[in-house]
Amino acid sequence: AQKVTQAQTEISVVEKEDVTLDCVYETRDTTYYLFWYKQPPSGELVFLIRRNSFDEQNEISGRYSWNFQKSTSSFNFTITASQVVDSAVYFCALRQETSGSRLTFGEGTQLTVNP
């Protein structure tokens, strides 16, 4: 079975603070893919990053960085120097090789960045 857990339902920070969104996944597959999506109030899911299970290199893209650790089945997302425009719901998702193309999403973390 596959499962994604985002234990933080809501996070509120003040602008310029750093914030980390946690994601823990469960899968029996050795080949799988992890994703992060952003859902602003407009509702459209915006793709942020994809990682496959064989690539544990951390990645940085501007103010965003991702820490993938297979040992703890975690794929955490950090926003550095947060901005008001970062306010959104963030979803972590998993696709495992044996489950076809379906994505399994976590329940999301509502991030609010206050000015």
Added chain:
Amino acid sequence: DTGVSQNPRHKITKRGQNVTFRCDPISEHNRLYWYRQTLGQGPEFLTYFQNEAQLEKSRLLSDRFSAERPKGSFSTLEIQRTEQGDSAMYLCASSPGTSLETQYFGPGTRLLVL
């Protein structure tokens, strides 16, 4: 703009009515997905197409739901005899169908069943 588009964006209907939603994927994407998202939850997979073939269906897709992709381009999702529990955001996504396999989502159709 060549992203995924969905119509209508909003739909209000009375219980028992039928509704149909349309999704136009990114051009040349041969995989198309439908998800349902209820308030405060993550999206849940409903079904997906490879070209015109419907390859996978979730148990969530009851017999009142039917999806088609007749020419391998746009897709429709129909809900017959709607129930209040069908109220949700219906999201469509497409992907190129390669090993990269990243799904790109449309803006969704928000359904409210009264």
